[in-house]
Amino acid sequence: MSKFYITTAIPYVNARPHIGFALEIVLTDAVARYHRLKGDDTWFLTGTDENSLKNVQAAEKEGISTAQLVERNAQYFHDLRDLLNLSFDDFIRTAAEARHFEGVAKLWQAADHNGDLYKKTYRGLYCVGCEQFYTEDELINGLCPEHLTRPDLVEEDNYFFRLSRYGDKLLELIESDQLRIEPRTRKNEVVSFIRRGLEDFSVSRSTRRAKGWGVPVPGDPDQVMYVWFDALGNYITALDYASEGPLYERYWLDNPNRVHVIGKGIIRFHAVYWPAMLLAAGVPLPTTIFVHGYVTVEGEKISKSLGNVIDPRDVVQKYGVDAVRYYLLREIPATEDGDFSTERFIRTYNSYLADQLGNLLNRVVNMVGRYYDGVIPAPRDYTPAEQGLLDLAASLPGRVDVAFERFRPDEAITAIWELVSAANKYVVEVAPWTLAKTRAAGGPDGAAAEARLATSLYSLAEALRLVAHYATPFIPASAEGVCRQLGIELDPSGDWAHITQWGGLAPGARVQPGGVLFPKLEAPKA
RNA sequence: UGCGGGGUAGAGCAGAGGCAGCUCGUCAGGCUCAUAACCUGAAGGUCAUGGGUUCGAAUCCCAUCCCCGCUACCA
Numbered sequence: 001m002s003k004f005y006i007t008t009a010i011p012y013v014n015a016r017p018h019i020g021f022a023l024e025i026v027l028t029d030a031v032a033r034y035h036r037l038k039g040d041d042t043w044f045l046t047g048t049d050e051n052s053l054k055n056v057q058a059a060e061k062e063g064i065s066t067a068q069l070v071e072r073n074a075q076y077f078h079d080l081r082d083l084l085n086l087s088f089d090d091f092i093r094t095a096a097e098a099r100h101f102e103g104v105a106k107l108w109q110a111a112d113h114n115g116d117l118y119k120k121t122y123r124g125l126y127c128v129g130c131e132q133f134y135t136e137d138e139l140i141n142g143l144c145p146e147h148l149t150r151p152d153l154v155e156e157d158n159y160f161f162r163l164s165r166y167g168d169k170l171l172e173l174i175e176s177d178q179l180r181i182e183p184r185t186r187k188n189e190v191v192s193f194i195r196r197g198l199e200d201f202s203v204s205r206s207t208r209r210a211k212g213w214g215v216p217v218p219g220d221p222d223q224v225m226y227v228w229f230d231a232l233g234n235y236i237t238a239l240d241y242a243s244e245g246p247l248y249e250r251y252w253l254d255n256p257n258r259v260h261v262i263g264k265g266i267i268r269f270h271a272v273y274w275p276a277m278l279l280a281a282g283v284p285l286p287t288t289i290f291v292h293g294y295v296t297v298e299g300e301k302i303s304k305s306l307g308n309v310i311d312p313r314d315v316v317q318k319y320g321v322d323a324v325r326y327y328l329l330r331e332i333p334a335t336e337d338g339d340f341s342t343e344r345f346i347r348t349y350n351s352y353l354a355d356q357l358g359n360l361l362n363r364v365v366n367m368v369g370r371y372y373d374g375v376i377p378a379p380r381d382y383t384p385a386e387q388g389l390l391d392l393a394a395s396l397p398g399r400v401d402v403a404f405e406r407f408r409p410d411e412a413i414t415a416i417w418e419l420v421s422a423a424n425k426y427v428v429e430v431a432p433w434t435l436a437k438t439r440a441a442g443g444p445d446g447a448a449a450e451a452r453l454a455t456s457l458y459s460l461a462e463a464l465r466l467v468a469h470y471a472t473p474f475i476p477a478s479a480e481g482v483c484r485q486l487g488i489e490l491d492p493s494g495d496w497a498h499i500t501q502w503g504g505l506a507p508g509a510r511v512q513p514g515g516v517l518f519p520k521l522e523a524p525k526a
Numbered sequence: 527u528g529c530g531g532g533g534u535a536g537a538g539c540a541g542a543g544g545c546a547g548c549u550c551g552u553c554a555g556g557c558u559c560a561u562a563a564c565c566u567g568a569a570g571g572u573c574a575u576g577g578g579u580u581c582g583a584a585u586c587c588c589a590u591c592c593c594c595g596c597u598a599c600c601a
Contacts, residue, residue, distance in 0.1 A: 052601095122599095160599095163599095185530060185531055185595080186530095186595090188529080188531085189529080189596050190596090192528090192596080193529090193597075193598080196528090196529090196597075198598085199598070199599085200599095201598075202599060226599080227599090228599080232601095262601085264595075264596090265600085266600095267596085268596090268598065268599095269598095272598090273598095273599085293595095331538085333538095337594085338538095344537085344538080344550090347550065347551080350561095351550065352549095356564090358560095358563090359561055359563045359564070360560085360563095360564085361560095362559090362560050362563085363560035363563085364559085365560095366559060366560060367560085370559075424564055424565075425564085425565065427559070427560090427564070427565085428564065429565085431558095431559085433557090433559050520561055
């Protein structure tokens with residue numbers, strides 16, 4: 001048994017969650033659930049990033065307080081827990097929690113004591129209407145793209161972080177995989193970025209410009225922290241870094257697996273800024289950063305102006321939570337961009353869940369009912385016909401483990417579904433309905449047929465038990481549903497070697513026909 | 527501009543010197559336990575293009591054309 005700490009990025013709360021964040025959090029959930037299944041001491045954190053000036057502006061527009069606005073919007077994200085059947089252990093809100101304010105202040109001070117924070121005049125092009133800075137190339141003909149006015153050249157004292165000090169150290173850690181960045185192409189990106197030389201970056205804003213919203217800089221009431229210390233710090237403040245409490249000890253200090261799951265757009269902040277900040281503060285670094293791709297919708301980038309933003313609530317309501325989880329985990333390759341298309345969604349669901357798994361369960365439960373009065377029989381001698389199933393089952397623990405080690409749930413599912421497919425083939429090969437007829441005829445042939453029939457139905461039920469357990473991280477509710485119909489329960493012991501061993505199903509279980517687990521979806525109109 | 531990844535069947539992808547594969551889709555057949563599901567078989571590819579190395583190249587080398595990511599304070 002090992003330990004495992006895993007986090008998602010914390011999203012801005014200025015809009016409802018969309019399908020892209022659903023991908024990240026479902027992906028993280030599947031990995032966390034897998035580690036729990038294996039008996040690892042697992043902690044899964046998510047939360048919301050609330051200390052942004054944009055929230056202040058949005059609240060003003062709506063005529064409510066900023067605290068009210070972020071609280072309401074944070075709820076949308078917390079609601080994903082039920083909606084997507086998530087298993088996070090903790091949810092941190094950066095604007096609302098003392099542990100966060102205190103932890104971030106401590107992190108700041110530690111970096112400061114190390115001499116890595118200093119004050120410098122920041123000069124930038126500031127649009128009063130937007131209340132934000134623009135870089136030259138963001139402007140259109142030198143004008144603010146939003147208001148088409150000429151931005152002011154504003155000077156302001158801010159604190160800067162000495163990132164420039166840490167290039168060599170970061171390179172060493174990343175190239176040696178002490179800080180592992182997956183997939184490899186993302187690691188290359190980061191390495192080549194660092195090689196080009198690192199510049200210090202600004203880590204505070206004037207309190208006035210931030211309208212007083214944010215975490216105050218310790219000892220300087222005129223400044224609040226900018227997003228870096230504040231938002232990135234959540235990964236340890238949520239573990240009570242402020243007091244270096246038991247969670248911090250258990251999941252950060254004394255744990256070889258500290259994993260951040262992030263989208264490709266924020267890799268630099270997590271793979272460069274954040275580790276450097278931790279080095280400055282004398283805090284251990286994360287061990288792994290996994291970078292996933294983005295979701296496109298019907299082949300198009302998600303964007304508000306295109307109006308193709310998908311709310312996970314809508315798809316879950318329409319198709320069910322496990323259908324959505326399955327699609328995200330299997331059809332979107334974790335390391336690449338992947339497309340969310342209704343047509344493909346329905347095809348995937350119908351083929352893998354309804355036709356292959358659901359139908360297999362149905363036929364097995366039905367045959368046990370018909371030929372053994374609903375009681376799963378004990379197997380007799382295994383023959384070459386079963387060998388394929390047994391060999392495949394024996395290969396799965398290793399293959400699934402490798403897949404998760406690489407953060408590739410899609411590969412794990414593909415491997416698991418080979419067992420579903422093999423079981424469907426096996427049904428046709430042994431043709432239990434023919435055996436049942438021979439059995440009914442009696443005589444020595446009938447006795448032999450009885451043995452074959454018992455062995456085959458047991459083997460099929462056992463294959464389904466294994467599939468259900470392997471499928472738990474991906475489609476937890478349906479995995480339970482499979483077990484319920486088999487008349488057994490998911491094994492919560494965490495004894496993975498035992499769970500995945502062929503023969504774990506105790507004969508004598510009474511199947512519970514429970515109707516269709518995955519009702520087929522109407523094919524999209526051609 | 528530089529760095530990185532990629533272009534393989536209608537779609538999505540695997541293969542990294544030795545008969546071009548997988549899933550979905552399409553077509554034909556089989557089966558009747560099952561959700562018209564399942565099983566078997568078939569059709570479908572100039573492996574982006576041009577050249578080279580090799581007995582042999584999707585695979586290695588050179589060139590070209592496309593696509594995508596990164597190219598800093600933008601979560």
